[in-house]
Amino acid sequence: MASRGVTYRTEVWSDWCPGCGDFGIVAAMTKAFQELGLDPANTVVVSGIGCSSKTPHFINMNGVHTIHGRGIAFATGIKLANPRLTVIVNGGDGDMLGIGVAHFVALGRRNIDMTVIIHDNQVYGLTKGQASPTLRRGEKTKSLPAPNIQDAVNPIALAIASGYTFVARGYSLWVDHLKELIKQAIQHKGAAVIDVLQPCVTYNDIYTAEFYKGRLYKLEDDPNWDPVVRDPSEEDEKIARALEKSKEWGNRIPVGVFYVNPLKDTYEDRIAQRNPYYNREAPPAFEEIAGEDGKPIIGPDEFKRLFAGYIVKAKRS
Ligand code: SF4
Numbered sequence: 629m630a631s632r633g634v635t636y637r638t639e640v641w642s643d644w645c646p647g648c649g650d651f652g653i654v655a656a657m658t659k660a661f662q663e664l665g666l667d668p669a670n671t672v673v674v675s676g677i678g679c680s681s682k683t684p685h686f687i688n689m690n691g692v693h694t695i696h697g698r699g700i701a702f703a704t705g706i707k708l709a710n711p712r713l714t715v716i717v718n719g720g721d722g723d724m725l726g727i728g729v730a731h732f733v734a735l736g737r738r739n740i741d742m743t744v745i746i747h748d749n750q751v752y753g754l755t756k757g758q759a760s761p762t763l764r765r766g767e768k769t770k771s772l773p774a775p776n777i778q779d780a781v782n783p784i785a786l787a788i789a790s791g792y793t794f795v796a797r798g799y800s801l802w803v804d805h806l807k808e809l810i811k812q813a814i815q816h817k818g819a820a821v822i823d824v825l826q827p828c829v830t831y832n833d834i835y836t837a838e839f840y841k842g843r844l845y846k847l848e849d850d851p852n853w854d855p856v857v858r859d860p861s862e863e864d865e866k867i868a869r870a871l872e873k874s875k876e877w878g879n880r881i882p883v884g885v886f887y888v889n890p891l892k893d894t895y896e897d898r899i900a901q902r903n904p905y906y907n908r909e910a911p912p913a914f915e916e917i918a919g920e921d922g923k924p925i926i927g928p929d930e931f932k933r934l935f936a937g938y939i940v941k942a943k944r945s
Contacts (some may be wrong), residue, residue, distance in 0.1 A: 634668060636661045640685045649800030649826025650679060653747060654686050656798070656806035657716070661689070664811055671714040674703040676728060678720035679754045679828075680747030697728030700735050700744065707742050710913035711896050714814060715742040722752045722760040725781050729761075735819050736790025738895035743813040744821040746783060747800075749828035750835055757831025764877075771831040783823040784874035784886050788867055793889040794820035795870065797882065799844055800827070801837060805883070812885065818894050825883070840881070847873070847884030857889040905933065 636658040644650050661671070668689040675681035675692070676699035684691025694702045699717045707715045724732050724746050735744065750763040757771025761781040768775040787795045794816040798806035806824060813820035825844075827837050847853045857866050870887040899906045906912075919925050 634662070634688075636666075636668070636688050638686055638688045642682070642686060644679060644682070645830045647827070647829040648679070648753075649749060649824070649828070650683070650747060652800035652803050653680070653718075653745065653806065653824055653826065654683060656800075656803045656810055657683075657745070658687065659803070659807040660810040660814065661687075663807070664814060666714055666814075670712060671716070672703070672706055674699045674706065674715065674717045676719040676723040677754070678723045678747075678752070680718055680720045681723060683718040697723055697726070698731065699723065700728060700731035703742055704731075704735065704738075704740060707740055708896070708899070708912070710911050711741070712911065716814070717742065717744045719744075719746065720753070720760070721746055721748040721750065721762040721783070722758075725761040725783060725786070729781075729786075732786070733790045736787060736792040736821075739791055739793055739818045739892055740895045741817055742819065743810070743816075744819070745810070745813075746821065746823045747826055748783065748823050749826050749832055751828050751831045753828045753831055757828070767834055769831060770833045782874055783821075785871055787821045787823075788870055788874075788887055791819070791892075792821050792887075793818035793892050794885070795887040796820075796822045796885045798822050798824045799840060799883050800824055801840070802844075802883070805846070809885065816888065817890065818892060825881075843879060843881045844883050845880060847882050847886070853884075855885045855887050857887075857891055860891060863889065863891075 672690040673684045673687050674694060675684050676694055677696035681693060684693050692702055699719045703715050703717045707713060748762050751757045751760050751769060757769060759772060759776040762783060763776050764780045765778060766775050784795055784797060794813055796809045798809045809822050813822055825840065827835060855866060855870060857863050866887060873882055873886060876882055917924060917926050
């Protein structure tokens with residue numbers, strides 16, 4: 629459903645380098661939001677630190693520009709406090725898979741219903757192009773004094789191993805294709821991640837638009853490609869196929885949806901099962917905790933009522 633009358637792009641001036649892949653990602657996001665008719669008052673875009681983490685400034689919605697590697701941690705608090713919100717996290721490959729990798733893995737294990745968009749350009753652009761976790765060993769971009777001596781993380785394989793239930797790869801210059809992936813990720817109920825390949829025109833002279841041209845192909849063009857788990861018995865096979873595909877790199881690089889498992893319960897479901905007071909119709913963010921004078925209105929009894937489900941009683945031996 630397209631949303632009329634909402635302008636999703638702000639007028640904030642961008643200091644991204646001309647030709648940066650970040651522009652394509654913001655264009656795909658705003659198009660996706662428009663077509664989904666997302667309500668800016670009930671959507672939050674969260675980011676960490678890096679060139680790509682400036683994204684919330686350019687999107688006319690609630691936005692939180694947080695600290696390095698902690699976008700997912702902030703987003704987790706936001707989503708659990710108010711599960712009614714649509715939450716999207718943007719960050720670079722260094723932010724998400726370097727300093728923030730523990731949060732990245734934790735989100736997969738929890739399967740919280742939110743979308744992560746990785747701006748993957750294989751370098752730390754904001755700090756002058758050091759090798760990021762997705763730059764392959766032996767590669768030397770123009771910003772490195774010598775070839776990289778660390779092996780690369782495979783974001784697709786790591787996401788699947790961590791438990792993400794929607795895993796895709798896009799390309800920042802294929803805006804309409806990326807828009808469709810973003811729409812699917814937002815509509816998926818569970819932790820969704822899109823690894824977006826994007827040129828850093830200033831520091832990465834290996835993975836340029838020229839490099840990707842003619843190498844990228846769409847998984848969905850293969851009529852036999854079906855990444856969706858429709859029965860628990862299919863899970864192992866679908867994971868194995870997705871992992872095999874994720875290794876493909878070089879002359880042919882796949883983009884599209886690698887893996888979807890709509891059968892797994894979310895963390896919100898798990899909390900609600902454990903704690904009957906975790907009510908998504910009246911979530912914690914809507915609890916009144918202070919009166920008009922700003923003084924707390926929750927006493928010990930109310931506190932116990934809210935948190936009783938979390939109290940674990942020790943068993944006597
Ligand atoms: Fe984009 Fe690279 Fe410039 Fe950063 S340094 S804005 S990632 S082109």
